[in-house]
Amino acid sequence: MFLAIILQDSYLYILWLLLFLAIALLLFIFYNQLIVPYMEMKKSEIDTPPEQGAEYFFITSETERTPTFVIGKNVGNIVTKCSNIEEDHLVFQFKKDPLNEEYTITIKRHGSVLFKPPRMAHYAVMAASEKLESHEVIGKKAEFRISNKMIKERMS
Numbered sequence: 001m002f003l004a005i006i007l008q009d010s011y012l013y014i015l016w017l018l019l020f021l022a023i024a025l026l027l028f029i030f031y032n033q034l035i036v037p038y039m040e041m042k043k044s045e046i047d048t049p050p051e052q053g054a055e056y057f058f059i060t061s062e063t064e065r066t067p068t069f070v071i072g073k074n075v076g077n078i079v080t081k082c083s084n085i086e087e088d089h090l091v092f093q094f095k096k097d098p099l100n101e102e103y104t105i106t107i108k109r110h111g112s113v114l115f116k117p118p119r120m121a122h123y124a125v126m127a128a129s130e131k132l133e134s135h136e137v138i139g140k141k142a143e144f145r146i147s148n149k150m151i152k153e154r155m156s
């Protein structure tokens with residue numbers, strides 16, 4: 001008789017255990033499918049922009065003829081995370097000469113950019129695009145300042 005009571009109640013315990021496992025599984029799926037992606041999205045919005053004066057190195061393989069380097073708002077090689085910066089704000093396209101080791105660097109701007117070419121002392125507002133030869137840049141540096149808008153050749 002006592003054994004029959006225990007077996008009869010064990011089904012209830014098994015059902016309660018299955019209920020708790022099902023609820024735990026549903027909570028895990030809810031957390032994994034909804035909460036984790038939302039936290040990842042928020043985390044990507046909070047990241048700080050690059051520091052002023054930060055240096056980035058762009059290394060390409062020898063077989064690649066036209067590599068591209070992009071500075072943008074949310075996508076690109078350098079991501080600024082600034083709401084006023086445009087996507088593809090500044091695009092560098094390197095074109096390798098097939099006969100020798102020289103490059104032509106085409107710089108396209110899609111937003112406000114101040115540009116200081118190599119061997120120049122002052123920044124100037126960048127035109128729609130600029131071209132540099134690799135021999136112009138060797139041992140020198142070209143500097144860029146990006147902004148959301150400019151007033152009278154000054155960033156604001």
